[in-house]
Amino acid sequence: MESAIFSGVLGLLDGITNLGGGQVVMMAIAGVLLYLGIGKGFEPLLLVPIGFGAILVNIPQADLMAEGGTLRFFYDFGIRTEIFPVLIFIGIGAMTDFGPLFSNPKIVMLGAAGQFGIFLTLLLALGLGFDKLDAVAIAVIGACDGPTAIYVSSRFAPHLLGAVSVAAYSYMSLVPLIQPPIMRALTTAREKQLVMSMVQQAPVSRTARILFPIIVTVVASIIAPLGTPLIGMLMLGNLLRECGVVERLKGASENEIANIVTLLLGLAIGGTMAAERFLRVETLMVLGLGLVAIGLDTVMGVLFGKGMCLLSRGKINPLIGAAGISAFPMAARVVQNVGQRYNKKNHLLMHAMSANAGGQIGSVIAAAIMLSVLRGMGII
């Protein structure tokens, strides 16, 4: 009897005796993610569940990601099926006002330039010897768009999902640190100080706002069919917002659906961060290349902005090119701050918003185009 009690009590030590160094390291990394979310306010809606999920999955013997495990259930249900990122897009569509796109269609083109980092990083990752599908998943970090990155990597390189999502979401929140040095380096003193004319927001008709998501869906999906689930849901959310007759669905999309899915998505991604899968050189390379991808987006956006500056004879400040990425509205705020630093009378925010809204759609379309091209090449 005594020995049975003794071995029963010893069972409580099982967790500790099975705790590996890797799991301790991962819990520390999870702690950093929680700190960034809670202490620094970086993407807390995602980093808090991701960080906590990462702690849970590294508890020895709890096996939360084993067949039948709690986190595994969320993962199989929402990420393996790609349904979570797709649902998130309905919410984003319902929350986003694409109005700034209408005020200056020319500037929207910067939202395409800001996606070139995806393609350059794809080449770079292939050059570094990454497997083709892995390279695709890494490159898509350059979309600077969490759900798109998760959608693509869960489909083509699920073993990299943890690293890709952590890179996508942490870099998105680091945009205010990553972009300014690149913007400063690529522009001349005169360009930085260029004042742009005030944005007079022209009223956009309701018909235009309703037709916009429908037309974008049809045109973009026909060009790049593989992106249809993403662009379709993004635009459906936007149609719910703009049509004005389904307030309840709009409300559910931007609140309940987005909130529930964000929570479960974050937990499931945290679940992919088990020590044996995450603590690899590969992860560091993914994080490194992701940073390069967002840097290259910024470089291409600003260079394109310089071209537009030249063509418009100095009416467009090239700094707004940096807002052509999808991090919305962070990148637009960065542009305003950098612009005003060099000329206190300069207010680039509203122009940058147009580029930023373009980037939001641009990232989805760019990912879709990449997938369609790769399918055309027989790679996927």
Next chain:
Amino acid sequence: MATTVTAPMVGKILRIEANPGQAVEEDDVIIVMEAMKMEIPVVAPGGGTVKEVKVEVGQSVEAGEELAEIE
């Protein structure tokens, strides 16, 4: 000569940093606006004395709306 301080974009008045009668220099912050959840400092286009502040804290303004006058 009087110069006008105008709102650079649509937004809300968050703080008023200069009062009538106060001497200001070019690029001194006159008013802080809020737009897109961001603080936007609006500066004096030139030096002078603040003659009038035409808006109140919390007020919504359109792009180009007059905020203050300096002479």
